[in-house]
Amino acid sequence: MNDRTAELLAAFDAGRIAALARVVSIIEDQRAGHEAVAAHCHPRVGRARRIGLTGPPGAGKSTLTTLLAETYLAQGLRVGIVAVDPTSPFTGGALLGDRVRMEKVALHPGLFIRSMATRGSLGGLAAMTREVCDVLDAFGLDRILVETVGVGQSELDIARLADTSAVILVPESGDAIQTLKAGVMEIADCFVVNKGDRPGADRLCNDIEVMLGLRGGAALAGIPAHHGVDLKAANPKARARAAAARDDAESWTPPVLRTIGATGEGVPAFVTALDRHFAYLERSGALRERRRMRLRERVRDLVERSVRRRLWHDAALTAWLEAELPGLERGESTPQVVAEALLARSVAAGTLTERTP
């Protein structure tokens, strides 16, 4: 570690915001010294709760993120927001506009907001978002809210990063068939139907609940009888008992909540649901499992990245591959054979075990 990095980390430990911001940049850009910085952060990771918000563009992710932040700040907690927006695949540029919606809380001293561009990542997050969350965690923030880019149906990286993933939908998001599709609907620990005062909100809530029931094998459990009054739902005592039973359960059924971002209606219930989910994670051991999985994936990612770098930065191997191409073109060899031979050569030459800068 050089002097400048040491100085920076001392300022980071002293709680200086400018130092935190710079550490985030070093990690995001993988600038010189990023290994030392990551090593410094790692032992302190694990205190913060990480909450992911995902959903289609315009569903109200930024607005709900801001409302959650406001609630946590009012509880005296320190909050980090990581807001991800897309990078243009054509120019490499990005317009990161999530701060516009976060103005109301922007000056709160307990809040740190960072915008990230995807820089070519396709899973709804940037390649380094997880690592940036580690930095915010190590800095001592209590809640980390991660807002993905506006997603379609299969950008699911958020589930690998967050302790709790909330999928934000709006009545315009689509019909019952959309809610039956795989992907983003399967990662939700919590569903939020935002813009809940618009027509179609009831139906969307119902559709999601039916879909969840189908998955759990109890398609109609929560749905009132088609004719007449549902006596179970009408009895408040029975309802409270059912809710208590749910709280103790070892399994988790994602709640379907309704919010109105413009007025903040439904946000307290959303906060409660997030707390309940975290309590469930702790109680059931799922939290440890999720975090362990996160570490496993981190190591695997690092290995893959480093293998790729070492292989393709080896001039001899690249030259050998080039020389093989004519034979491939003539059909004398196959890509599989060349790939195996290349791997064998790299092992023999020690390419993979040699430490390259």
Add this chain to the structure above:
Amino acid sequence: MSRPIRVLVAKPGLDGHDRGAKVVAAALRDAGMEVIYTGLHQTPEMIATAAVQEDVDVVGLSVLSGAHMTLFPRVRALLAEQGRDDILITGGGIIPAEDMAALEALGVGKLFGPGTPTTDLIDYIRSWFAAREPQGT
């Protein structure tokens, strides 16, 4: 590996004329920069806070209200308070040439008037960045 230049584009003041700021933000994006756009009615405190948190290289302000002699130095002072006087402050709007010169003497970067091609600003930011980056940040 070269990293993208990060720029904060903000529109301080009470008027609602953000067309210029939006055009500049889009042009910088198309030039391959990462632009953090914060929108209208930003106070110098909000601008400096965002610039520090986002660890930007450049702050671009659009000032049409005549308050440039207050706003530019104030943002610069707030950034300096956080040890970030290395951030380039540039921008444009309705600013008389003698005020531009006075602001430059105060440590503000080059400012651009109406009708400037966006490529002038892009070239200016790029060459400033290239001149600074070899020493690291």
